[in-house]
Amino acid sequence: MKLKLRILALITLLIPSYLFSVEQPLSIAFVEYPPYHFTSGDGVEGISIRIIEEAFRRTEIPIEFNVMPWSRALIWLRLGKIDGMVGVFIRPERLEYIDYSKLPLSKAQIHLFVTEGSNIEYSEDLTKLSHFRFGVKKDFSYGPYFDDLVAQNKLTKLTYEVDIPQLLVKLCTGVTDIMVGERRNSEYVFNQLIKETYPQLTRCKKIIALTPAIDARLAYLAFSKQNQLTDIRDRFDEAMNSMKQDGSLNRIIQSYDPQLSN
Known part of the structure; x- marks a missing residue:
C-alpha cells in the first residue's frame, strides 16, 4: 500500500500543475504602462495585453490579469505568488527566477x-x-x-x-x-x-x-520558475510563432499604431 502511495505521489509531481485544474486561470501581473498594458474602465487594454490574450486563446489556457506595482510584481514572481508578468526586460539576475518567452512582446x-x-x-x-x-x-x-x-x-x-x-x-x-x-x-x-x-x-x-x-530593449512575458510553468511557456511560444506566421501579431500591433511593427 505504501509503495502504491509513493508511486502515485511521484506521478503527481511529474504532471504539470495546470492539468489538475484547467479552470484555474494563470495569474498574470502587469503595471500601468500604456500603450502596452494598462487598465481602462473595468477592463485591461494595450498592445501586449491583446497579444497575450490571443496567444492563450489558442492554447486554451485560461488567464487573468492583475495590476500591481512593479517592485511587488517582481517579488511575487520570484516567490511564485503570481504565474507571469507582462513586459519584463532580460537581466542576468532575473534568470534565476524567470523563464522568459522566446518572442518579445514589444521593443x-x-x-x-x-x-x-x-x-x-x-x-x-x-x-x-x-x-x-x-x-x-x-x-x-x-x-x-x-x-x-x-x-x-x-x-x-x-x-x-x-x-x-x-x-x-x-x-x-x-x-x-x-x-x-x-x-x-x-x-x-x-x-x-x-x-x-x-x-x-x-x-x-x-x-x-x-x-x-x-x-x-526587448520586453517579454516572464513566467515564474517557482511555479514550474515551462510547459505552458513552450505552448505560449508556439502560439506566438503561429501568430507571427499568420500575420495576426502585426495586425494587433498596428491596430494601436499603424507606424508600429514587430
Whole structure:
C-alpha cells in the first residue's frame, strides 16, 4: 500500500500543475504602462495585453490579469505568488527566477527626456551629463549602458519614483533635470495628463526626447520558475510563432499604431 502511495505521489509531481485544474486561470501581473498594458474602465487594454490574450486563446489556457506595482510584481514572481508578468526586460539576475518567452512582446526605445527649451544635449556619452539630476523608475532597467554607469557610481544624482506621472511632475517642476523613460510610454502618459489639465504639469508645455536613444530593449512575458510553468511557456511560444506566421501579431500591433511593427 505504501509503495502504491509513493508511486502515485511521484506521478503527481511529474504532471504539470495546470492539468489538475484547467479552470484555474494563470495569474498574470502587469503595471500601468500604456500603450502596452494598462487598465481602462473595468477592463485591461494595450498592445501586449491583446497579444497575450490571443496567444492563450489558442492554447486554451485560461488567464487573468492583475495590476500591481512593479517592485511587488517582481517579488511575487520570484516567490511564485503570481504565474507571469507582462513586459519584463532580460537581466542576468532575473534568470534565476524567470523563464522568459522566446518572442518579445514589444521593443522599448529608452530615451532621455527634458522640458521644452532646455539646453541639455546628449552626445552619446552619459558621463558628460553626470552633474544633472536624473529621474528614474524604481527597480527598472534602462539597459546595460545606463545601469552599469549607475552601478559604477558614475551617475549618482538619481531620484527614484514608482511611476511615470510622478517622474513627469518632478521633471516639469524642476526637481529633476532629465527623466529617463521609454519613448512611447512617456509621451503617451504626458499627453494624457495634459488633456486632463493635470495641475502640476502646467509649467511644462512639452517634453522632448533627446536623440539618439540610450538603449533599445526587448520586453517579454516572464513566467515564474517557482511555479514550474515551462510547459505552458513552450505552448505560449508556439502560439506566438503561429501568430507571427499568420500575420495576426502585426495586425494587433498596428491596430494601436499603424507606424508600429514587430
